[in-house]
Amino acid sequence: DGGITQSPKYLFRKEGQNVTLSCEQNLNHDAMYWYRQDPGQGLRLIYYSQIVNDFQKGDIAEGYSVSREKKESFPLTVTSAQKNPTAFYLCASSTYETGAGANVLTFGAGSRLTVL
Amino acid sequence: AQKITQTQPGMFVQEKEAVTLDCTYDTSDPSYGLFWYKQPSSGEMIFLIYQGSYDQQNATEGRYSLNFQKARKSANLVISASQLGDSAMYFCAMKMNAGNMLTFGGGTRLMVKP
Numbered sequence: 759d760g761g762i763t764q765s766p767k768y769l770f771r772k773e774g775q776n777v778t779l780s781c782e783q784n785l786n787h788d789a790m791y792w793y794r795q796d797p798g799q800g801l802r803l804i805y806y807s808q809i810v811n812d813f814q815k816g817d818i819a820e821g822y823s824v825s826r827e828k829k830e831s832f833p834l835t836v837t838s839a840q841k842n843p844t845a846f847y848l849c850a851s852s853t854y855e856t857g858a859g860a861n862v863l864t865f866g867a868g869s870r871l872t873v874l
Numbered sequence: 875a876q877k878i879t880q881t882q883p884g885m886f887v888q889e890k891e892a893v894t895l896d897c898t899y900d901t902s903d904p905s906y907g908l909f910w911y912k913q914p915s916s917g918e919m920i921f922l923i924y925q926g927s928y929d930q931q932n933a934t935e936g937r938y939s940l941n942f943q944k945a946r947k948s949a950n951l952v953i954s955a956s957q958l959g960d961s962a963m964y965f966c967a968m969k970m971n972a973g974n975m976l977t978f979g980g981g982t983r984l985m986v987k988p
Binding site for chain 1: 880883909916917918921926965974975977978979980981
């Protein structure tokens with residue numbers, strides 16, 4: 759079945775360490791996204807990519823980095839510069855369409871990062 | 875900048891009754907899309923329903939319907955015949971004409987009572 763796989767599901771990290779969250783999709787979607795969710799709050803966009811080898815900053819990109827070397831993969835690195843990295847991270851993908859049409863985002867199951 | 879507001883942090887509904895979850899939005903762009911997602915306790919986001927700004931009819935998907943009032947800039951989700959499995963967080967989101975990204979509201983936690 760097609761879908762998005764995020765790993766690891768749970769991750770613990772010491773302060774000062776970088777950590778990379780994996781996101782792989784087999785939906786043949788052009789666009790991929792990373793969102794952050796804090797407890798009891800909505801999702802905020804970190805980075806997005808509409809095509810291979812290109813990505814743009816979202817609303818809260820500071821302290822994060824991404825790459826898009828393959829269509830299927832969009833890993834997110836949480837760097838030591840991210841001041842409060844403990845959160846739930848969701849990866850999503852969609853077809854790429856201009857306009858405000860119904861290209862629905864499909865989400866992965868998420869990765870929960872805890873900084874000790 | 876666009877903004878999505880969900881004013882109900884939490885709501886209770888009796889099983890088998892209908893419930894309305896509120897969502898208001900703010901944009902000056904005439905072309906936009908509105909989405910509702912469900913997030914169970916497991917964390918994944920499940921797409922429920924979509925409404926385009928130019929759609930004449932309110933969207934419906936099974937037990938879900940969207941009460942779209944464009945002049946009021948509201949896009950409330952109506953769930954009919956609530957089930958215990960409807961207990962979850964519900965998020966309203968908006969997509970603008972300029973990009974594919976969604977902007978999310980803060981969410982409403984719905985709890986269905988047996």
